[in-house]
Amino acid sequence: MAIRFLNSVTSTSSSFRVSCGELVVDDLWSVHHEVELGVVRSGSITIETALGITQLSEGDIFFIAPNQKHRFDNNNNVHIEIMLLNLNDGSTLTQQFIPTAVIKSIVGGNCTKFLYFKPDEDFYGHIYDCFETAFKTEIDKQRGFYLLATGKFYELFYYLFESRKFEIYDIETHGKKDRALRRVTEYINENFCSLLTLDIIAEHTGLSRYYISHLFKELLNTTFINYLNELRLSRAALLLTTTDTPVIEIAGKSGFNNISNFNRAFKMYYGITPSKYRKSERSKAKV
DSSP states (O other), X not given: OXXXXXXXXXXTTOTTOEEEEEEEOOOOOBOOSSEEEEEEEESEEEEEETTEEEEEETTOEEEEOTTOOEEEOOOTTOEEEEEEEXXXXXXXXXXXXXXXXXXXXXXXXXXXXXXXXXXXXXXXXHHHHHHHHHHHHHHHOOTXXXXXXHHHHHHHHHHHHHTTSOOBOOIIIIIHXXXXXXXXXXXXXXXXXXXXXXXXXHHHHTOOHHHHHHHHHHHHSSOHHHHHHHHHHHHHHHHHHHOOOOHHHHHHHTTOSOHHHHHXXXXXXXXXXXXXXXXXXXXXXXX
16 A cells, blocks of 8 residues: 655644555555554555454545554545554653543554445544544644644544544453564564574564464464465565566565465466566556
């Protein structure tokens, strides 16, 4: 997933450290550390998360919690605007009246992972107004803009809670596993192009290989190998469409040490060979 940023707000101007932009849909798996809020301006799109597949249409609003693996299908006719909210500076936010437990739960993934609102649902109008006002304010940056924007973010979270769609889970029940999974996925996301095994990850995270496997199955509904291969194949697909690097080199840069294994895995995942994928994607770009 790529984001074409229209503007970016520094940490000194907004406690929420906001980035606003237009989503460039590339159907690659993505994981990031910010809350992602988006509005489908036109067209329709499919969002795939660990919870399943959701179809969204014009006007729909969606929320994705931090560190949640997700991807959007590649629909050339869709237009989505998003805001990324970085909540990692919890002390600043807490000083402005968001409880520490809430901030830690959201950042740690100890909350509702994904939700959306349709235009005919309760609270849609309130949430849409908060998004529109905050987005426009962050882009225009008129005098004192951060006061209005910050107020709208607090109001938005109020309506998310009030709608009953967004919940903070019991920390003792869910928090430990979510924090452990975050340590694992952060390490994988930074090193997936290198040699990685469960034993290597276990050594660097202090968790057992069996516990790591269990985390992937229970929390992401996948396996370690599938998660790793999806990251590698997504990177390979990006390199195929944005560079002229030979396929054999792309295989190595994406973490595959064998071209045959790469070709087989790529075709199984995308349905065509790497070379045909590159040709097909470049043909689409010319249209």
